[in-house]
Amino acid sequence: MAYEYVGKPYARRDGVAKVRGEAKYVADLLTDDTLHAKVLHSPVAHARIKSINVEKARALPGVAVVLTHEDVPAHVYSGTGHPAPEDTPRDQRIIDQRVRFVGDTVAAVAAETAEIAQKALRLIDVEYEELPFYLDPHDAIAPGAEEIHEGTGNLLGDTVFDYGDVEEGFKQADYVVEDTFKTPIVVHTPMETHVSIVIPETDGSITVHTSNQCPHVCRRILGVALDMPVSKVHVIRAEIGGGFGGKQDTVQEPLNAALALAAGRPVFLEFTREEEMYYGRTRHSVHFKVKTGVMKDGTIVARQMDALSNTGAYSSHGHIVLMNAMGQFSALYPVANMHYRARTAYTNSPVAGAMRAYGIPQLTFATEAHMDNIAAQMNMDPIELREKNLIKTGDFNPHNNYRVESCGVQCILETGRVLTDWNNRQTVQVTGDKRRALGVACFSYAQHTYPHGNEMAGARMTIVEDGSAVLAIGSSEIGQGNDTAMLQIAAEASGIPVEKIKLVTGDTDVCPMDWGAYASRQVSVSGMAVKLAAEACKKEMIDVASVRMKELSENLDVRSCKIVDTRSNAERGDLGDVVFDHCYNLEKPRVISHEIYYSPHTNGITVGAVFADVEVDMGTGRVDVKKIWSLIDAGTIINPQTAEGQVHGGVFMSYGYGLMEQLLLDPKTGKILNDNLLDYKMPTILDMPEMEVHFEQTHDPHSAYGNKSLGEPPAIAPAVAIRNAVRLATGINFTEIPLTPQRVRLAIAEKEREANV
């Protein structure tokens, strides 16, 4: 289907301002009367605060406020950035008397300058009563362990999902393959750390400028944390310098609001890079046991997985992340017999939360490495093994019982086979000092959280008197191109060109409620709200023109701000004239404006495969990725230019996940050993391989224009595709990432030792 605005490479609405440095981030909103906040963090991993003395800090000239656990509301809240308020335990206080990880909040200061605030922190005397601490989830849930949150046994969740008879399935199978895998803790590392300015208003309300991805959710959480009416919390999302899920949670706003309310002045709180790494949420480290029963022809008859996730010191998204993984575990390769057990443990490590693709990169690392291990054991082509078992259009998704209505992953594998010259190059060089091979990995990802989560998006379109328009949306631009995509959808549905639509976004007082940027939900859920609002406006514009032009509505359309006769395609008049008269007539002046809320009732999948061409230096263990092909079925691509950028960014992130990134905790102290960008290695543009993107454009009938999720899926599979290539090249079953030269070289050495024994 040919569209006028959808599918075209529009330049980003926010692009020029960002390139010129004119876009306003939170830090650009600082005013002279704003206080600067600094946080005193716990130096110990688990302790009760026996005493805290802030007298000297309070006496320091220039200090406006010092807050400790004695000064903030006693009740608990959850800062988890999703709209299911009861799904996550309220286990946080703004400042607690107990610290649960190195870096936990002990006190906070607001002062005239950041330097004074920092100096004041050093004047605070704290006496800790230390408690046993745990960094590994197995230790934390062991009997007799000290409880990090009382009454939990340190187990945040324990869920089993199964169908069929998995033991019977394994009995039938010709092969039963079992593996264990572990993924590292990594961090989002946005260019902009978590940051907010909270302004206490004269009327008792607060204005919160923040880089939060989910302003309406942040508003609710602030209402709970501060015990204020929600309408008195005004959250304004500034431009976001990278979020990736780390800014989905309301991490620092309640503390900053408490400071601002106590000071009666605006307060600015910006995490340092080190604080960001301690505090800005992490990706859950997960231990997987996975077991699969396969028939000789490659048909999988039973799958079993046991996942134990480390959520760190507070729940955040905690167990829901593994629940999400469960969804795709059951969806991508449907089998008759399945058993999945997910457990999530509290530990005393930094708090894990939402991070791009929300559990699926961990899951997919385990399952797709496992698939390659199975193929190796069966001596079967990894592509063929996958094709035999992949979900297809028309199948029912076993996880949610919705029929899969668009699924291009089979085509994608065949396309990838051709693009990569797979049949000739899969194991092109598997001996000698430099080994080279191709790896592949498939993935699937849902459109949003329904039916497990509540889904709602709002949009309001108002036609201005000259036929231009204002579109107010609740969804969030966080660098992914959301604003431009929404404008294209609005233009397509209204007939008003992209450049004539002004966008209003990020302001909870005036933007329709929407849960915000996560779950790659916006183009799907929020995009539909935009389409419905724009369609309602178009219908009313046509009806108004119909009366004015004495022509049946069914014969009229709005195209490029012209009223057009659909029979002849002849222009009948200017939209501006029609709207102007509608607005300025004497008898019934009216404005065309529609505010629409939308909630979906099905949930399709985005699918794809990633291929990696990898060279391994056996002498150094260095993995040199020559090229990555990302092949994605994200339905209709709204904007090919921003979509390709999104894939590049995802590959970037997963490349770091597979090869470089890991947050290392000192087992003796719980401190992060690499809490800075010198020691925490993440890829730069110079590290990146050649990337090729292929969109397999199927049509999802439940989205605005056949589009599907694209935000997170590109970040899922590159890591495991690289791992699979490295396994083929080296013959070593790598079960942990990142594949640092050290890890690869040690494994090669171990294999060499074994060969020599």
Add this chain to the structure above:
Amino acid sequence: MAYEYVGKPYARRDGVAKVRGEAKYVADLLTDDTLHAKVLHSPVAHARIKSINVEKARALPGVAVVLTHEDVPAHVYSGTGHPAPEDTPRDQRIIDQRVRFVGDTVAAVAAETAEIAQKALRLIDVEYEELPFYLDPHDAIAPGAEEIHEGTGNLLGDTVFDYGDVEEGFKQADYVVEDTFKTPIVVHTPMETHVSIVIPETDGSITVHTSNQCPHVCRRILGVALDMPVSKVHVIRAEIGGGFGGKQDTVQEPLNAALALAAGRPVFLEFTREEEMYYGRTRHSVHFKVKTGVMKDGTIVARQMDALSNTGAYSSHGHIVLMNAMGQFSALYPVANMHYRARTAYTNSPVAGAMRAYGIPQLTFATEAHMDNIAAQMNMDPIELREKNLIKTGDFNPHNNYRVESCGVQCILETGRVLTDWNNRQTVQVTGDKRRALGVACFSYAQHTYPHGNEMAGARMTIVEDGSAVLAIGSSEIGQGNDTAMLQIAAEASGIPVEKIKLVTGDTDVCPMDWGAYASRQVSVSGMAVKLAAEACKKEMIDVASVRMKELSENLDVRSCKIVDTRSNAERGDLGDVVFDHCYNLEKPRVISHEIYYSPHTNGITVGAVFADVEVDMGTGRVDVKKIWSLIDAGTIINPQTAEGQVHGGVFMSYGYGLMEQLLLDPKTGKILNDNLLDYKMPTILDMPEMEVHFEQTHDPHSAYGNKSLGEPPAIAPAVAIRNAVRLATGINFTEIPLTPQRVRLAIAEKEREANV
């Protein structure tokens, strides 16, 4: 009828912030990167610019932009702040090659500081070709006069409205009384002068922070003046430090926008007090001839009026002001035979525009002084003469043919008679050096501009998840208490208390369209939009509760955020719980939000009478007002506290009009002789007499809660009530205001001379 929120003395929503100095006016929004603008004004009253040299000014370090007529769009626009774009001639350019009054724009500079901009002005060389100029409208419309605007003959409008046979009426009359009157030019003198900051945005749009009373109208005018799509003009009204109609017009924003667009930087333009007096619009000076035929019993049988108004150099509201006067001329004392001719002339005096009560103070000065002159000639009680002829409930308003459905003016006169001890004190002391008497004057005022003007107001109410609410309105708080009144109406209609409703206002991107603050229309028109939006929300809240509670909607109500059973008045639950569930349920999460546009189809009248107790010092001519009683039927009073304040302000303004204020033009040059607050005398609080306010609360069935207009009416009649008292005290027929000591003393001297002849 008893209301829960309407009729109660709520403290102003904007009060505390204003008192504390925390409210944000435009000047509070200055940022470091903002340029400062200064305007070069014409020193001559009428000229063509032969040449203008700005090279030296442009070369001055720190000057960013210098604009002359050569640099701005050539097309013309009208800056008139009303929603009838075609009713006012487009006779302005941002900068024209011709100047039409002393002070007209010749050039403008934007520079790093105001001082540099001011210095740059002095470096601009201009050569003028002077033209004849006119300050009196009679001279301007005389044959052969130089045309100020080509093709107009300097006559902006000439309208006749009549019915019956006025000549026949005069023939029947027992008495025919004829008078001439003249009113002065006065200025609004808001504490804050006209001011704006225009920010050119990266996407080509502009953000305009302004003190304009009518943001949506300002947006349209800027679109026309700058030839930009309307949606690219974002107008944000800051707090307004007094408007009084002077900030209804878009006076300086197009010039400031032209500077900002040329500079590519924000520009701040704030008029000095002197500029404000030249530039900030004035009240039209009007020459009246009025003639009335009366029967012996006091029944008026014919009325005739000829009004000639001076609109100054540009049309602004020009002729519409006299047309509005025509409406109340025919309404207050309906007669069988009437003739009204209104002419409005261009002159080379400062531009007259909208000013509080829009022509009615001028009209009422003439007609109510005339009524007293008639009563004197007939030796009849002035109250009795009025009562004989006043319009009554049930009458048809001859001006618009609507039946008058609430009119308490008869009661008011009798109440005033008692309150003032009129029968004993009307002429308590009319001999000697200190004379004392009571004066009275009646007035009427319409609710809004329909059916002569387009009327529309918008409001959007959104219920937040905890049962609090956000109300977005297009109407403007300009010091009159609008915001608080709208909150009371919203609370009354929704059942959500005032303190739980957050207000959003003044922002054209996100507030529903509304024509803004003029014509005292907001409580009537905008208030109804607010009521309808709040009622729609309440209905939906009840319907949602009905499903949740399994109870018929008709048995439920929302009161103080509780769901109440209307039969027992028992609480059935908390509104917050109902709304929260509506918003966060899994299957159909929704937000309750209604955006409503309203336009009226009738137009009632606010009526009243003012009594003045006056002592005249015959030796000095000083008029000492002892007390003023304002008796007003403004229907239901929404907020008695702010309403009384509004009346006090109106009395203040009319007191100055009657006794002190007049803009004096030098006939030789056209320059203002008193363009500053030392020489232009306006009353201070120390000048004010005792004031007593009496509200006669009738019920207007077409407004939200029976309320009627109250913004402007209090400013109509005090001046003429004072004049009538002075006439009774002195026996002198004063035909001009202000009654300065000089004017009164000269008239007394003249009378003494005549008596001595």
